[in-house]
Amino acid sequence: xxxxxAWVMVAAAITLHLGCQARPPGAKRTQLRxxxxxxxxxxxxxxKAMASAxxxxxxxxxxxxxxxxxTIDNIDAVEAGAAECGLVSADLVYxxxxxxxxxxxRPHRMLRGLAVLFPNTLHVVTRGDSPYTSLAHLSGKRxxxxxxxxxxxxxxxxxxxxxxxxxxALSSSHLSPVTTKVGLNEAVEALATNRIDAxxxxxxxxxxxxxxxxxxxxxxxxxxxxxxxxxxxxxYPFLKPVVVAAGTYRGQEHDVRTLAVDNVLVCxxxxxxxxxxxxxxxxxxxxxxIASVHASARQINPEGxxxxxxxxxxxxxxxxxxxxxxx
Numbered sequence: 001x002x003x004x005x006a007w008v009m010v011a012a013a014i015t016l017h018l019g020c021q022a023r024p025p026g027a028k029r030t031q032l033r034x035x036x037x038x039x040x041x042x043x044x045x046x047x048k049a050m051a052s053a054x055x056x057x058x059x060x061x062x063x064x065x066x067x068x069x070x071t072i073d074n075i076d077a078v079e080a081g082a083a084e085c086g087l088v089s090a091d092l093v094y095x096x097x098x099x100x101x102x103x104x105x106r107p108h109r110m111l112r113g114l115a116v117l118f119p120n121t122l123h124v125v126t127r128g129d130s131p132y133t134s135l136a137h138l139s140g141k142r143x144x145x146x147x148x149x150x151x152x153x154x155x156x157x158x159x160x161x162x163x164x165x166x167x168x169a170l171s172s173s174h175l176s177p178v179t180t181k182v183g184l185n186e187a188v189e190a191l192a193t194n195r196i197d198a199x200x201x202x203x204x205x206x207x208x209x210x211x212x213x214x215x216x217x218x219x220x221x222x223x224x225x226x227x228x229x230x231x232x233x234x235x236y237p238f239l240k241p242v243v244v245a246a247g248t249y250r251g252q253e254h255d256v257r258t259l260a261v262d263n264v265l266v267c268x269x270x271x272x273x274x275x276x277x278x279x280x281x282x283x284x285x286x287x288x289x290i291a292s293v294h295a296s297a298r299q300i301n302p303e304g305x306x307x308x309x310x311x312x313x314x315x316x317x318x319x320x321x322x323x324x325x326x327x
Contacts, residue, residue: 029062030275035074035086039067041148041184042204042296043074043087043263046117049293050265053286058278070148072101078268079108085279089120089202090262091159091238094309112269113308114280114316118299119242119260123201123210124163127191128218128251132198135222139171141197143179146187146209159261162235163200166228184209192217204263204296206248214249221249221256229259264308267316276315280305 032054036047048065055063066083068074074086075096095101096108126132132141145160164176177198182190187199188209201210213219221244224232233239242260246252265283267276283290284302291297306312306320 030060032061032063032085032279033083034063034065035068035077035083036065037068037070037074037087038148040208041070042207042294043070043148044068045294046204046290046297047087049290049297050283050286053289054279054282056289057282057286061275061278072103075108075111075266076101076103078266079104079110081110081268084271085114085265085267087117088264088266090116090264090309091236093264093266094238097310110269111266111310112271112276112313112316113306113310114265114267114276114313115283115300115302115305116307117263117265118204118296119240120202120263121205121207121242121244121260122163122224122239122258123203123205123207123244124198124222124258125191125201125210125213126198126220126222127194128220130197130220133220133222134170135167135224135228136170136172138167138177138198138222139173140175141177142195143177143198143200144182144187144190144196145179145200146184146202147181148184148203159202159236159239160200162232162239165235166224166231169231170228188213188216191219198222202261204294204299205244206295211249214251218251219249221252221258223256224258229257232259262307262309264310266308266310267313269313271313271315273313273315273318276313277318278315280316280319 034047034051037043044067051063051065054061071089071092074088075093077083078086097111098107100106100108132138160179168174168176190196191199191213201207229241238261239259242258244256244258246254287297287300
């Protein structure tokens with residue numbers, strides 16, 4: 001037997017032993033609060049699904065998903081110890097780690113990465129009966145930025161400015177769109193009543209408010225081709241190309257090229273390494289269970305899981321090292 005094969009057998013035996021251990025009677029369970037998002041939003045649904053998976057597979061963990069205002073609240077909650085884990089956007093957690101947030105403008109050095117999750121997809125949406133079917137058409141038009149229950153942070157403003165700059169560069173009139181911030185449901189309603197010409201949504205696709213708009217009145221999802229994507233990325237490099245596959249939304253007959261920012265599961269730096277190792281392993285072993293609750297989880301891929309924008313927790317790092325060693 002080769003040395004590598006022996007190590008694989010030993011690791012498998014240890015994992016099986018740990019996984020089969022029952023919690024001793026009367027043993028205290030470790031509290032694990034996962035900060036999600038507004039009730040029934042993608043982050044909220046996924047935080048609760050992850051909590052259910054962790055509680056099912058890790059007998060020593062008492063996990064619960066917690067409804068919050070979204071990414072900024074989650075970042076501050078994990079930093080302050082009001083939550084042990086949280087679902088966040090990569091760009092915002094990177095900025096918070098280095099500089100802090102508006103509420104707590106100090107570097108958030110208690111944050112650690114656990115896994116890159118799925119893309120927070122940019123949807124620039126117009127009505128199905130709208131003549132505005134390309135980004136250039138939005139020059140000088142009314143565009144609402146839909147925000148899920150949280151204030152528009154500086155980083156989110158930077159995203160909007162980058163998109164607006166691309167619209168100006170692509171159009172012949174060179175007029176900037178007139179942007180406002182609204183809630184998710186308000187954006188859907190404003191499009192329905194023609195109070196705005198387009199709405200900008202960010203969310204794991206399929207994203208609920210975009211699905212609702214498609215069901216109510218049909219939509220166009222405006223495409224970011226290589227030229228448009230390059231213009232935006234030049235001003236906001238956190239965005240990356242992504243494709244929304246045909247059929248994701250009602251009436252969507254073709255793939256749509258757009259942009260996205262990664263979503264990330266983060267945790268506190270002071271969590272035990274063995275606990276975070278177990279959470280990371282359980283996350284990937286439970287993807288089918290989690291994806292049965294929200295389809296965006298199908299896009300979670302362990303191949304890119306370690307590429308978090310902030311330092312990995314040592315427990316997560318151990319999982320990814322072992323995965324490479326024993327593949």
